[in-house]
Amino acid sequence: MPFQLDDIDIAIIQSLMKDGRKSFRQISREIKISTPTVQARYERLVNVGLIKSVSPIIDTGLLEEKAEKRLGSIKTKPSQAKLTKTMILKMSCDLCQGPIPDKPHPLKIANFERFFCCTTCRAIYKEKYKGRIESLNQKLKP
Known part of the structure; x- marks a missing residue:
């Protein structure tokens, strides 16, 4: 049928x-x-076989290959076919949209995280969205 x-x-x-x-x-x-x-x-x-899987779509433009050298690191474009442990993710700040150079400054809100380039951006974001953050955190509490 x-x-x-x-x-x-x-x-x-x-x-x-x-x-x-x-x-x-x-x-x-x-x-x-x-x-x-x-x-x-x-x-x-x-x-019935119409949906076979729900699969992620990876934005390989956000990945860089990081090869360690004696004098530092060299970054090259990743191959689209293979993901490796040596790849790094290029992140941008959730407030200023600037690059996050080294370690991000995360902010956990309810069950997700936002990432910032510095503690100043994180503090400004927290102040700007204070009411919304509190509301989301309240909804998550049992």
Whole structure:
């Protein structure tokens, strides 16, 4: 018996294509149906073989190969085919968008982190978004 996609199936697939990390709850709010319905539909789409996997898309432009030399390090573009332990991630500050040269200064908010180039940027961000940060942290508490 052929399987016919409906508007709900299509909406779930499109939502996952935009961001495969979304939870069933996030998708249900987005397409305005219940979370159990999203979960059941997703499992059905997997069982019939339409969804084979939800895979990450890696932005290799953010990676650099770091080769240690006696006089320092040489950075080259990574090959798109292979990820290695010698690669480093080029990060930018979540406030000023400037590069994070060495060790980032993280700020944990609820269940995710923001990264900053310096303690000043981190402090400004905390002050600027103080209310939102408190709200998110409160929602996470049991």
